[in-house]
Amino acid sequence: GAGVSQSPSNKVTEKGKDVELRCDPISGHTALYWYRQSLGQGLEFLIYFQGNSAPDKSGLPSDRFSAERTGGSVSTLTIQRTQQEDSAVYLCASSSLYRGFQSSGANVLTFGAGSRLTVL
Amino acid sequence: AQSVSQHNHHVILSEAASLELGCNYSYGGTVNLFWYVQYPGQHLQLLLKYFSGDPLVKGIKGFEAEFIKSKFSFNLRKPSVQWSDTAEYFCAVNRTPGAAGNKLTFGGGTRVLVKP
Numbered sequence: 219g220a221g222v223s224q225s226p227s228n229k230v231t232e233k234g235k236d237v238e239l240r241c242d243p244i245s246g247h248t249a250l251y252w253y254r255q256s257l258g259q260g261l262e263f264l265i266y267f268q269g270n271s272a273p274d275k276s277g278l279p280s281d282r283f284s285a286e287r288t289g290g291s292v293s294t295l296t297i298q299r300t301q302q303e304d305s306a307v308y309l310c311a312s313s314s315l316y317r318g319f320q321s322s323g324a325n326v327l328t329f330g331a332g333s334r335l336t337v338l
Numbered sequence: 339a340q341s342v343s344q345h346n347h348h349v350i351l352s353e354a355a356s357l358e359l360g361c362n363y364s365y366g367g368t369v370n371l372f373w374y375v376q377y378p379g380q381h382l383q384l385l386l387k388y389f390s391g392d393p394l395v396k397g398i399k400g401f402e403a404e405f406i407k408s409k410f411s412f413n414l415r416k417p418s419v420q421w422s423d424t425a426e427y428f429c430a431v432n433r434t435p436g437a438a439g440n441k442l443t444f445g446g447g448t449r450v451l452v453k454p
Contacts, residue, residue: 263443309382327442329381
């Protein structure tokens with residue numbers, strides 16, 4: 219597609235339920251990122267996928283959070299047993315990446331509109 | 339671990355005033371530097387970027403930023419702001435251009451309110 223698509227745009231859930239958030243990156247972009255944006259907290263890195271390499275999961279806040287990327291394209295972020303502190307906007311971004319030299323487009327992230335999660 | 343610091347959380351100014359937003363990062367190696375902007379109700383979008391070359395980079399809407407390596411800084415400036423510049427501004431850094439890929443680390447953001 220023309221941009222990064224995220225769904226759902228809004229999700230309200232009860233504490234303890236599991237949620238899945240989906241990201242469809244720009245076609246051809248090999249890198250995919252998940253960030254969390256909380257009020258007053260800026261953008262918190264969660265996880266990064268690059269091609270077939272092992273994902274960088276260093277930002278996941280707990281083992282309740284997981285993400286996968288199927289076929290190098292669509293990604294799903296799963297939060298199990300949601301807590302109220304999980305309430306935030308979850309942003310997905312994708313980028314192209316060129317090995318060995320810099321490109322004007324490399325590492326420039328295109329963001330989706332985000333999925334706003336509210337845990338009651 | 340690398341970190342990115344934005345000095346001001348909130349800035350309020352009048353139209354035509356000059357704007358400067360500070361950004362410092364902690365990583366000592368080679369970096370790519372970015373400023374992203376989020377207008378009310380809109381996606382985050384790229385304002386400008388620095389990869390190499392001239393340390394003074396110009397972006398969209400009259401913004402510019404200067405990379406000062408010795409100070410680990412990448413401050414954003416605009417000589418004369420408009421009401422439409424009201425937004426949240428994020429500085430971001432990633433390491434080692436040309437590598438297999440590194441996460442982009444963002445600062446905490448600065449909310450700018452321009453009064454008409």
